[in-house]
Amino acid sequence: MTNCNTTEAMTKEIEAGARAAASPGTEIVALTPAWGPESAEGWLDxxxxxxxxxDLLRTTEETFDAVVLAGFGEHGREGARELLDVPVVDITEAAAHLACLLGRRYGVVTTLDRTCGLIEDSLHGAGVAAHCVGVVGSGLGVLELADEVRTASALVTAARRVRDRGAEVVVLGCAGMTGLDRRISAELGIPVIDGVAAAVRLAESLVALGLRTSRVGYPKPLPKSRRWGR
Amino acid sequence: MTNCNTTEAMTKEIEAGARAAASPGTEIVALTPAWGPESAEGWLDxxxxxxxxxDLLRTTEETFDAVVLAGFGEHGREGARELLDVPVVDITEAAAHLACLLGRRYGVVTTLDRTCGLIEDSLHGAGVAAHCVGVVGSGLGVLELADEVRTASALVTAARRVRDRGAEVVVLGCAGMTGLDRRISAELGIPVIDGVAAAVRLAESLVALGLRTSRVGYPKPLPKSRRWGR
Amino acid sequence: MTNCNTTEAMTKEIEAGARAAASPGTEIVALTPAWGPESAEGWLDxxxxxxxxxDLLRTTEETFDAVVLAGFGEHGREGARELLDVPVVDITEAAAHLACLLGRRYGVVTTLDRTCGLIEDSLHGAGVAAHCVGVVGSGLGVLELADEVRTASALVTAARRVRDRGAEVVVLGCAGMTGLDRRISAELGIPVIDGVAAAVRLAESLVALGLRTSRVGYPKPLPKSRRWGR
Amino acid sequence: MTNCNTTEAMTKEIEAGARAAASPGTEIVALTPAWGPESAEGWLDxxxxxxxxxDLLRTTEETFDAVVLAGFGEHGREGARELLDVPVVDITEAAAHLACLLGRRYGVVTTLDRTCGLIEDSLHGAGVAAHCVGVVGSGLGVLELADEVRTASALVTAARRVRDRGAEVVVLGCAGMTGLDRRISAELGIPVIDGVAAAVRLAESLVALGLRTSRVGYPKPLPKSRRWGR
Amino acid sequence: MTNCNTTEAMTKEIEAGARAAASPGTEIVALTPAWGPESAEGWLDxxxxxxxxxDLLRTTEETFDAVVLAGFGEHGREGARELLDVPVVDITEAAAHLACLLGRRYGVVTTLDRTCGLIEDSLHGAGVAAHCVGVVGSGLGVLELADEVRTASALVTAARRVRDRGAEVVVLGCAGMTGLDRRISAELGIPVIDGVAAAVRLAESLVALGLRTSRVGYPKPLPKSRRWGR
Amino acid sequence: MTNCNTTEAMTKEIEAGARAAASPGTEIVALTPAWGPESAEGWLDxxxxxxxxxDLLRTTEETFDAVVLAGFGEHGREGARELLDVPVVDITEAAAHLACLLGRRYGVVTTLDRTCGLIEDSLHGAGVAAHCVGVVGSGLGVLELADEVRTASALVTAARRVRDRGAEVVVLGCAGMTGLDRRISAELGIPVIDGVAAAVRLAESLVALGLRTSRVGYPKPLPKSRRWGR
Structure with missing residues (x-):
């Protein structure tokens, strides 16, 4: 379970969301990168x-059976698949996979508009973009989600926009929204999916079934000189 | 857990596959339709x-938290979503969802060539066709799969064909192939997915997360006169 | 010519629509299934x-040169192609084929919103979805279409919605709307296509040209035990 | 019925093919352009x-209820739709429409490889490209098709190539191949469609149903100065 | 540099636009067809x-290193590629190529609505349609663009419509709009591309890099009898 | 002009390739990142x-009018567009844009198979994937390209594979192949494009026309805490 930014408070929140979703017997370890942006909002971040x-994944001394990447729409997923021998599940794709099981079309509500393109590309790369009707921003930054009432209100507004485009299911497009799914679902009357929870369950499923990443497309990184930061 | 045909022996086999894949605490009930084809091979079937x-689902006295439809590529999925208040997962889509988490492209190996079109359309309808490189028949009918050695050999041959088209992961395209995944994976060196196992885990995940089918696209069937067979 | 539901009055109406569209010399026989739903509205139906x-097609004692399936968006088309040696034309695809000859984009107006997804998938399966800009419900159930004034008014409203999305041609998305095409076309000023009429003409064309369904993708059903209802 | 080139012999052949396909009572008038290429092979032509x-269509003194454009893959279709008040059917699209009714996938066999791109674009523009698995040249030029034995042999070879790519139906991709459909179908065992015949029947269907080109996308050409050749 | 219509004043304007965009040392020769429409608005034109x-390109005595076709959305591009040994760049594709370098999605604003379909097909044929969100007409005919204030105002209105659909970059969809790009960009605050300027630069690039049209898909026209007009 | 890896020799080579392609008056500055992989081969790299x-782009003291990113298929492009006020052109997209101007379909030949997926996604993200028939590896690593004879031979073999899939133009899929385009083109008889050269010319074009990245989709990065490496 890795946060994609350096904000410890958010790691804690993601950890709590993951624990709430995990099966009995699953141990959740949430890690924070040693460097990077304090929040990921846009392409540079x-x-x-x-x-x-x-860098965190290659150097951590933790051991684990699977990795969940808790950055919605953020890059890195395929690199982790090359690097690790255990399954890797990204919260973006995980939410989309479950959404497809619940309705014919889904939409994503996220933080700032600048992240919408990232998310679209991530869904495409994961092979689950076909039934996505759109990604809509709520206008709230990643570190502005703490006020649950304001956040829920902004997400409901955004969710109505994707519903108007045909979404029958809504995906919460930021790890920092974990835990808001039921509240928003109750308000909208349609299913709402939290990617953190979805990814934990999908990772457990892969582990239970003994499935690992194919090495055809994601062979181990070649040994070579790599410098990780200055 | 419903078989899609009337062959009890196959229901037993599916039940065994499902039990092997299920989490501790999950109870599996496998049902056989009271009518229909003895095996589903093609569009009419x-x-x-x-x-x-x-008809089975609307009349059964069993209760359950989710339904797995164990007919690979067979129709009915969306009807069950209208009919039931619990999540419905079809083994076709389930296998494809997990396949997308393990590689960039997947392929399906199935029974007779006549079922390939059905499977393609089912994957499309489920929103997971984008990364499928093809569906290839093994030449074996649904009721000819009992000889494991012969079946495994035919499936490996078919799997090589989808691998040559770019598949990094292979999906077993018939409920009757449940249990052969590890053997074939060992031979090919790439992940192989059994839809029955995948669907059980996905159904458990939806239940655990409190997620249900959206009623936007799948409202309850309207009350009206319906005659189910002569 | 088969109705897709058990309502005889609708079979009569479809028969009348078909006769009005048929070439001199073409004999129309309209059949009603012995079982099934009284109207098909949604996936279960x-x-x-x-x-x-x-079941009707495999047991009828009628002989015919071609079959028209008069359920807009309903399933079964490919099964009939396996079963029969004569051409099979479905009113969904037929209307779409003619629509493509009359404008760059077409839209479909239908009964209840719950049928829209069915129709979209049927058009996709028939290979004619590319130029469809959308399927829009009129809010009227299949058995509520008898009041022509009300029906025409609801269809015109729905048709304006697809026109706003770019439709240059409108398809009437229910067999029960047969005969309303000219009235609605006059009101909208763009071509309106009745699937029943379109299918009759296309079926005649295939027969006249000696064309039959390819057996590559639709081989005859295998001999096996099949039970048709309880 | 217009030939797309200036070779009168080919006009005669197209006329014969059209007459063989037409309904009783349909009168066929075949016209040859007063200028242009002696055969259309490639983009410039x-x-x-x-x-x-x-130019022919705007100046001819003939009257007619519909126009068939008998150049497979050739340009001009949409211009004729702007110009004329009667339905316009092009043999390219016509063959593809009927092919979609007979199998899940079709392929086209044509003359020289240089025309394949043209045909692909024409099918796309007509909205019927989705089920086309490919267009394959036979190596014979338009004016080399007279020797029926040689032509049939070359077409069968090309047809086997599209069948290997999944075609269940074959379309003859040149007006000059009219009349060879049954011979090649007998050899291959799958349906083969002659675009001239298909277009005649589709044009008759549109006329019989009172359908005309939508003026939304194809309004009448604006009055202005146009010079048609030097 | 060829105008696509016979209006000399427009050729002059295009020539000026091209000169303004060209590198030092590039010589611009603007030609007017000897026949054709006075303005190209729709399919027939x-x-x-x-x-x-x-006809102009095959008969001109001018020599040149590359040809720019200055008709936005107009046909002929692929024919010129067959005919000539030098690179051919069409202003439609050129503008779209540069637009893709400046934003994730672009839109086109053009003259009359009747040309929108043409432009869509041209972008598709050029392989750059994927990121186009739409083509919107301004209601002004090709020969009505002279009043810069009125034209700019109509284009800004149209540009706002494509921006609302997600366009991050706007393409001016008529050669007669050359020179208005900066004015409209200033008003909208997003990049605006003039196809004439874009095509000149791309043609220069191809020439500088020694690149020529592939003869695989565009072989030289075959020698044969062709009559160019009555 | 930035190399994507830390190998100075490769930066020199790219610089030479860029200078050979640049217009008179264009000054080329080639930079090497201070950290990162010695060669980029796969997702992690x-x-x-x-x-x-x-990090290099945000800290360099160089000034420039445009940036060329010289990593074929490598990530970062959209981040640079957010960061910088000048145009950013990536060699992947640049080569594809020019390829589309020279033929109907193109293919890419690259280094190791593990990079093919990266390149496919990059082309998709740039909006130019539609006409790409495939990306094929040559089996040579990025730092094994120095032996020109061996490299050219391996590339010709790979190029024949994409040509067999329909490529009419070949793109060299690694900055380290710069300068080999003419040799390989001479051997194959079809155009071959060097991305470094293409990107230089496209960047010059954007600068000359006064065009900059749209800030709609790529707004300036938000001010926040970011740590660039340990």
């Missing part, structure tokens, strides 16, 4: 975050 | 099977 | 209807 | 042909 | 224009 | 490279 998360 | 499975 | 229509 | 055919 | 432009 | 290149 996302690329910086990807390198920092990969 | 698939439509007949769909009606029979829906 | 559609799968039930598919089995009932296939 | 196609654009030249389009202007010449449009 | 476009096909007529294509033949006239190709 | 690519994400590391992206962060290192962005």
């Amino acid at each position: 996302s690329f910086l975050s990807a390198a920092a998360v990969l | 698939s439509f007949l099977s769909a009606a029979a499975v829906l | 559609s799968f039930l209807s598919a089995a009932a229509v296939l | 196609s654009f030249l042909s389009a202007a010449a055919v449009l | 476009s096909f007529l224009s294509a033949a006239a432009v190709l | 690519s994400f590391l490279s992206a962060a290192a290149v962005l």
Whole structure:
């Protein structure tokens, strides 16, 4: 379970969300990258975050059966698949996979508009973009989500926009929104998916079934000189 | 857990596959339709099977938290979503969702060539066709899969064909192939996914997260006169 | 010519629509399934209807040169192609084919919103979805179409919505709307297509040219045990 | 019925093919452009042909209920739709529409490889490209098709190539191949469609149903100065 | 540099726009077809224009290192590629290529609505349609663009419509709009691209890099009898 | 002009390639990231490279009118667009844009197979994937390209594979292949494009036309705490 930014408070929140979703017997370890952006909002942050998360994954002394990448729309997923021998599940794709099981079309509500393009590309890369009707920003930054009432209100407004485009299911497009799914679902009357929870369950499923990343497309990184930051 | 055909022996096999995949505490009940084809191979069988499975679901006295439809590529999925208040997961889509988490492209190996079109359409309808490189038949009918050695050999041959088209992960395209995944994976060196196992885990995940089918696209069937068979 | 539901009055109406469209010398026989839903509105009904229509086709003593399936968006088309040696034309695809000859984009107006997804998938399966800008419900159920003034008014409203999305041609998305095409076209000023009429003409064309369904993708159903209802 | 080139012999052949396919009571008038290429093979010829055919259509004193454009893949179709008040059917799209009714995928066999791109674009523009698996040249030029034995042999070879790519139906991709459909179908065992015949039947259907081109996308050409050749 | 219509004043304007965009040392020669429409607005005009432009290119005594086709959305591009040994760049594709370098999505504003379909097909044929969110007409005919204030105002209105659909960059969809890009960009605050300028720069680039049209898809026209107009 | 890896020799080579392609008057400055991988081969390297290149761009004291990112398929492009006020052109997209101007379909030949997926996604993100028939590896690593004879031979073999899939133009898929385009083109008889050269010319074009990245999708990075490496 890795946060994609350096804000410890958010790591804690993600950890709590993951624990709430996990099966009995699953142990959750939430890690914070040693470097990177304090919040990932846009392309520059996302690329910086990807390198920092990969650096974390290659150097951590923790052991684990699977990794959940808790940055919605952030880069790095395929690099982690090359690096690790255990399954890697990203909260973006995880939410989308479950959404497809619940309705014919889904939409994503997220933080700032500047992240919408990132998320679209991430869904495309994961092979689950076909039933996505759109990604809509709520106008709230990643570190502005703490006020649950304000956040829920902004997300409901955004969710109505994707519903008007045909979404039958809504995906919460930021790890920092974890835990708000039921509140917003109750208000909208349609299913709302928290990517953190979804990814934990999908990672457990892969582990239970003994499935690992294919090495055809994601072979181990070649041994070579790599410098991780200045 | 419903078989899509009337062959009890196959229901037993599916039940065993499902039990092997289920979490501790999950109870598996496998049902056989009271009517329909003895095996579903092609469009006519698939439509007949769909009606029979829906009839089973509307009349069964069993209670359950989720339904797994164990007919690979067979019709009926969306009807069950209208009919039931619990989540419905079809083994076709389930296998494809997990496959997308393990590699950039996947392929399906199935029974007779005549079922390939059905499976392609089912994957499209589920929103997971984008990364499928193809569906290839093994030449074996649904009721000819009992000889594990012969079946595994035919599936490996078919799997090599999808791998040559770029598949990094292989999906077993018939409920009757449940349990062969590890053997074939060992031979090919790439992940192989059993839809029955995948669907059980995904259904458990939806239940655990309190997620249900959206009623926007799948409202309850309207009350009206319906005659189920002559 | 098969109705997709068990309502005889609708079979009569479809028969009249077909006769009005047929060439001199073409004989129209309209059949009603012995079982199934009284009207097909949604996925459950559609799968039930598919089995009932296939049962009708395999048991009828009528002989015919081609079959028109008069359920807009309903399932069963490909099963009929396996079963029969004569051409099979579905009113959904037929209307779309003619629509493509009359404008760059077309839209469909139908009964209840719950049928829109079915129709979209049916057009996709038939290979004619590319130029469809959308399917829009009129809010009227299949058995509520008898009041022509009310129906026409609701359809015009729905048609304006697809026109606003770019439709240059409108398709009437229910067999029960047969005969309303000219009235609505006069009101909107753009071509309106009745699927029943379109399918009759296309079926005649295939027969006249000696064309039959390819057996590559639709081989004859295998001999096996099949039970058609309880 | 307009030939797309200036070769009278080919006009005669197209006329014969059209008459063989037409309903009783349909009168076929085959016209030859007064200018243009002696055969249309490639983009330059196609654009030249389009202007010449449009010039013919705007100046002819013949009257007719519909126009069939008998150049497979050639340009001009949409211009004719602007110009004329009667339905316009192009043999490219017509063959593809009927092919979609007979199988899940179709392929086109044509003359020289240089025309394949033209045909692909024409099918796309007509909204029927989704189920086309490919267009394959036979190596024979338009004016080399007279030797039926040689032509049939070359077409069968090309047809096997599209069948290997998944085609269940074959379309003959040149007006000059009219009449060879049954011979090649007998050899291959799958349906083969002659675009001239298909277009005649579709044009008759549109006329019988009182359908005309939508003026939304194809309004009448604006009055202005146009010079048609030097 | 060829105008696509016979209006000399417009050729002059295009020439000025091209000169303003060209590198030092590039010589611009602007040609007017000897025949064709006085303005190209719609399909009929476009096909007529294509033949006239190709006639001009095959007969001109000018020599040049590359050709720019200055008709936005007009036909003929691929014919010129067959005919000539030098690179051919069309202003439609050129503007779209540069637009893709400046934002994730672009839109086109053009003259009359009747040209929108043409432009869409041209972008598709050029392989750059994926990021186009739409083509919107301004209601002004090609020969009505002279009043810069009125034209700019109509274009800004149209540009706002494509921006609302997600366009981050705007393309001016008519050669006669050359020179208005900066004014409209200033008003909208997003980049605006003039196809004439874009095409000149791309043509220069191809020449500088020694790149020529591939003869695989665009072989030289075959020697044969062709009549160019009556 | 930034190399995507830390190998100075490769920066020199790219610089030479860029100078050979640049217009008179264009000054080329080639930079090497201070950290990152010695060569970018696969996803992990690519994400590391992206962060290192962005760090270079935000800290360099050089000034420039445009930036060329010389990593074929590597990440970072959109982050640079957020960061900088000048145009950013990536060699991947640049080569593809020019390829589309020279033929109907193009293919890419690259280094190791593990980079193919990266390149496909990059082309998709740039909006130019539609005409790409495939990306094929040559089996040579990035730092094994120095032996020109061996490299050219391996590339010709790979190029024949994309040509067999329909490529009419070949793109060299690694900055380290700069300068080999003419040799390989001479051998294959079809155009071959060097991304470094293409990007230099496209960047010059954008500068000359006064065009800059749209800030709609790529707004300036928000001020916040970011740590660039440990």
